[in-house]
Amino acid sequence: MKIAQFSDLHYSPERLDEADRCFGFAVHDAITRGARVAVVSGDSTDHRLDAHSPALSALARQIHRLAAAMPVIMLQGTFSHEPPGTLDIFGLMGSTHEVFVASRIQQVALVGGRFHGSTGPLFNEDELAALIAMQPEAVFTCLPTVNKGQFAASVGALAAATDLGDVLATYLAASGRINARLREAGIATVGISHGTVVGCETEHGVTMAGFDHEFSLSALFDAQCSAFMLGHIHKSQSWEQGGRRIAYPGSIGRFHYGEQGEKGYLLWEVDTVAASADLVPTPSRRMVCIDFDGPPDMEKLAQLAAGTSDAFVRVRWQIDEEHRQSVDRAAIEAMFANSPGLKVEPRILPVVRSRAQGxxxxxxxxxKLDRWCELANVNQSPVLERLQLLDTGDAGAIAEAVLARLDQTPSVAPLSLVVNQAQAVEAADATPVVQATHAHGDGSAWLDGDLFAA
Structure with missing residues (x-):
């Protein structure tokens, strides 16, 4: 059976262009390749959307296109991205085929192109016997996001971090017993969930480790599903054991700077004993991240700008607070004016002033002042002298002494400047009037003449 898995579409006004371009390509490609079932494994939206929102309308059109070609299962994702009830409207959007919204823990069988869900978390004995007799094409074990707040309220905040994984592992082991019987009957089994696997990598290359993640690989393989389709992590990755496979397709497009790897959807081939998955890349936008340890190198930026007309660019640098004005942000923005998007992120390092040692x-x-002068390589005598003067002297007397020293400072009279200028003119013109003035040696006799005579 060929199954197309899409995940983390994150439709929103801010991401509409990227999400709809990539998801639209993936929908068309899955239909062209003849996928039998479509699975959307959570986080179809990025946050709560109004019913008249263009983002919600665009998502509805794509789901309607899928339902015209194949049955669709949509799984409840993270509550902050998909508030409870957000997906209910999509259950009404089926056309030729049904759109099934998996908003609770249950098993779902695909029989004759229609979905039949279990009344409880698992098919009971009566349901299972009837199901095996109908020979469904596949049975899906659906495990949507668990409300950790409600779980913490029931078991306590301290126990919630570790007990949730134990509870989910118990359910997966129980579903494994049902799935093992279905596989013996020749029925393909598929798991769908939205959460974090211990040891997986984020889109930024960070390994997820700790005790507060939902799943371990051993717990997921205990579900005895030929294929286990996961959402939530934006980087495509997979694990295999005895032909059975667990995989994340990653996000449908590139929504954050620094994301690693290709973006796309997974095209699965699933049978009763094994599964395989191929990542089909989508036309996600290209993002370029340029980082500098110090001030940005404008020449290097100019070279890089020539090849980023189709890329979203992020420029980061770090600089001391006192030199922050030396970076010309307007020039950087002008360099990347042809890029579809530019994000400038300077990191300003505050100036830290420490006291002199000792x-x-x-x-x-x-x-203290003597010690400071020693460390700062400053002449101590005049500084200490002025400190003593401030400590023992009268403020008025200090001011008078300063003024007296200023009065004693020799200064050049403005008149002498004019005399010097006149003597310079005398030397240049050699006129009788100026010569007579100079012969008498009277510095002010030149005033008797007409300075402005032609």
Whole structure:
């Protein structure tokens, strides 16, 4: 059986262009390749959307296209992205085929192109006997996002971090007993969930480790599904054991700077004993991240800008607070004016001033100042002299002494400047009037003449 798995579509006004371009391509490609069933494994939307939102309308059109070609299962994702009830409207959008919304833990069988869900979390004995007699094309074990807040309220906040994984592992083991019987009867089994596997990698290359993640690989393989389709992590990755496979397709498009790997959807081939999955890349946007340890290299940026007309660009640098104005942000923005998007992220390093070593250990102000002068390589005598003057002298007397020193400073009279200029003119023109003035040696006699005579 050929199954197309899409995940983490994140439709929103901010991401509409990227999400709809990539998902639209994936829908068309899956239909062209003859997929039998479509699975959307959570986070179809990025946050709560109004009914008249263009993003919700675009998502509805794509789901309607899928339902015209094949049955569709949509799984409840993270509550912050898909508030409870968001997907209910999609259950009414089926056309030729049904759109089944899996918003609770249950098993679902595909029989004759229609979905039949279990009344409880698992098919009971009566349902299972009837199901095996009908020979469904596949049985899906659906495990949507668990509300951790409600779980913590029931078991306590301290136990919630570790107990959730144990509870889900118990359910998966129980579903494994049902799935094993279905596989013996020649029925393909598929698991669908939305959560974090311990040891998986995020789209930024960070390994997820700890005790608060939903699944372990051993617990997922205990479900005895030929294929286990996961959502939530935006990087495509997979694990295999005895022909059975667990995989994330990753997000349908590139929504954040620094994401690693290709974006796309998974085209699965599933039978009763094994499964395989191929990542089909989507036309996700190209993102370029340029980082500098210090101020940005404008020449390097100019070279890189020539090849980024089709890419979203992020430029990061770090610089001391006192030099922050030396970076020309307007010039950087002008360089990447042809890029569809630019994000500038300077990191300003605050100036940290530490006290001179040993100053706090001195007991007097004189000693502290002397120590500071020593460390700062400053001449101590005039500084200490002025400190003593401030400490013992009268403010008025200090001011008068400063003014007296200013009065004693020799200054050039403005008149002498004019005389010098006149003498320079005398030397240049050699006129009798100026010569007579110079002969008498009277510095002010030149005023008797007409300075402005032609």
């Amino acid at each position: 100053v706090s250990l001195e007991t007097s102000v004189d000693a």
